[in-house]
């Protein structure tokens with residue numbers, strides 16, 4: 001059976017799947033990789049695998065990417081086993097090809113990897129209640145802890161300067177200057193908004209340079225839909241989308257999570273009056289996160305948690321704006337101008353976070369002191 005998305009026969013030649021293949025479904029809730037669920041009949045029971053096409057325009061070196069990926073997933077797997085957990089549900093496993101490679105390059109030059117499908121889980125694009133945020137916070141906090149002893153120096157930067165906001169700002173300035181799509185004049189308001197916040201872009205990097213923030217192994221793409229929750233218990237059990245695991249700041253993960261989960265509207269909502277920052281979600285996420293990771297964080301890291309929400313949201317707004325100026329070359333889109341809508345929601349969310357900033361600072365400190373007791 002050949003689909004135009006991938007050639008299942010060719011894929012099956014290179015992997016030892018269990019059972020008879022019968023169909024697949026598409027699982028694209030990210031903006032970068034293409035993800036499919038392959039369904040097999042294994043002696044009358046359904047067996048599923050995840051097939052992912054690696055986006056090599058974004059992750060330029062698949063060897064380096066998969067070396068990181070296998071290293072990190074194996075580390076987590078070992079930790080889960082040591083803690084008496086179920087590695088099949090609480091960790092990701094990379095299936096090797098028949099010639100023992102972590103990915104497969106097809107005849108059209110596309111790169112594929114196969115990983116386990118974790119059964120009986122749900123993921124959310126939108127938190128329905130604060131409890132989901134608390135559990136997501138706890139899961140990312142645990143993830144941070146699981147990787148605390150991973151040798152960061154062995155991890156390559158799969159995308160150099162990924163959360164380097166100074167370099168993101170420079171990319172924006174370059175896109176603005178080149179204006180290849182001729183769109184700059186129509187987005188002056190957004191451009192001014194970003195320019196007015198240029199100095200925010202260097203805050204965390206300055207602290208890092210002064211040695212006031214530690215480098216850790218971080219996930220770097222902590223959207224809510226990257227957590228799998230157990231269908232029965234509702235607990236977060238596994239973190240997915242591990243391509244960007246690399247050395248970074250804990251604040252990148254915390255801020256990026258709330259950029260997404262704290263937004264009361266969709267990432268591409270056109271009606272900006274719907275875009276608010278949900279303080280209840282902020283509180284519960286912070287409680288969950290600090291309950292899991294709090295004792296391993298420094299006071300400076302905790303102090304900057306609210307700022308991280310602002311800067312990660314600004315960074316994402318800058319990236320969407322930059323892509324819009326560049327003629328939409330990076331993020332997958334489902335309609336024209338989607339990058340502009342995405343940019344506008346992020347910038348509106350920055351404004352909302354700025355309004356709540358003092359409240360966020362005091363909520364964080366009181367949650368932190370309760371946890372330390």
Ligand code: GN1
Pocket residue numbers: 029030031032033058220221223241244267316
């Ligand atoms: C991309 O693919 P996805 O949706 O998990 C992007 C993130 C952005 C996010 C914005 C490798 O993540 O950095 O924050 O879109 N991933 C990459 O929704 O660029």
Ligand code: MG
Pocket residue numbers: 029030031221223225226241
């Ligand atoms: Mg994702």
